[in-house]
Amino acid sequence: MEQKDSQARKLLEASAWRVRLSETDAEEGEHPGFQEWIAADPRNADAWRQVTGPWRLFGDHATAPEVIVARREALARAEQAGRRRWREAARSGNHALQAIAATVVVVLGLAFLFAQIARPDVYNTGFGERRVVSLDDGSMLSLDAQSEVRVHYRSHVRELQLVRGQAKFDVAHDAERPFTVLAGGRKVIATGTSFNVDMLGAKLFVTLIEGRVVVLPSPERRPSDGQRIERIELMPGKQLALAEHESPAITDVNVGLAMAWQTGLIAFEDATLAEAVARLNRYSENKLIVDDETAGNIRISGVFKAGDMSGFVSTITTYFPVSAAPQSGGEIRITRRLN
């Protein structure tokens, strides 16, 4: 009778330790009290194995704040239930133990679902709009016009996704919680740093302002046949350009210029007119269309004000042999001037 009772108690103690360790993010061996508890009784190690087995199934979700809360409640209920059932357990074998374990597992399952349901925060901007968002951990998110970022923070990882447009990420340092940005089939991983991600048409640009980032293919694009995963590490002042069917290109950039969009200036260095137009279209409701290939391939350098589309049109039609024709839908079509 005494034996059954203590076995149930061991299980509950082990559960309590699991919660405590996951909350402090401590490794199993790091907590002195835990080591003492394990050493105190050989049955403690057994109880620990029983408790941590199912726990591992929850993997990434095991340390999410909402899971921790749910788990603590589950534990409190299990403890109450356990106390009531110990007396019965003494009579009916270890069914009560299984009941307690089952309760814990069921509630963990609910907590897992809860974590899955938790929606990311979505931030977006319209034409010509810029937005700066201060995130929970002190990181700053700066969105360019026509951009969308989803933020999904968990206790062990900060997951973001650039759905469209451009954003700059000033990441608060937290080595325990990597900061990842998914964009255009890539995953950018940082700890504490400042970087910019720009999705422009079929191209993806990652610019490192300070610190260090690593760029990997996003999980669903990683080779399944055991091929080496392409891993690109960037240094400050470098820009990585990625496009389908092109090998990655890393170039030096003037960081101030690359970030000038934050003050409403857009800089180009030997861009095609088509690229320049794609970028400037973010800031204007009156879109430019460059479907004439000879016009679209004209090379342009310079600095322009975001949002001053009519100014840009008058400048390029004066400087280049191109003309502009307003379309019925409000767009302006740029074509090579014939003469």
Add this chain to the structure above:
Amino acid sequence: MRASLQALTSVVCSFLAAAVMAQAASFHFDIDTQSLSGALREYARISGQQIIFTEEVVAGIESAQLSGDFTALAALSHLLAGTDLVTEISPSGAVMIRAAPRIPAGDQTPVDRRKKK
């Protein structure tokens, strides 16, 4: 300053007409010696002056160092001093940089002597 004022009159004569540039506001420039291409963009970022050019036009040209407080006009004439580039102002106020059309008798082809390649 004298030299750049001379450059101002010879190279950027059309500026005086430009309302944008007539504003005497000065900016703090700190532009290292680099490709003229990079220097012009940095100049535009600091001054907010819109600018258009092509890499072909500025190819092979190094810019002089520019450090201190200048008006947008003075800074640009400093950067372009000694080049054969000319500037115009677009209808919307952007600086347009072109190769000077040099038209010796019987030759209609523009030539830029400073190009290194």
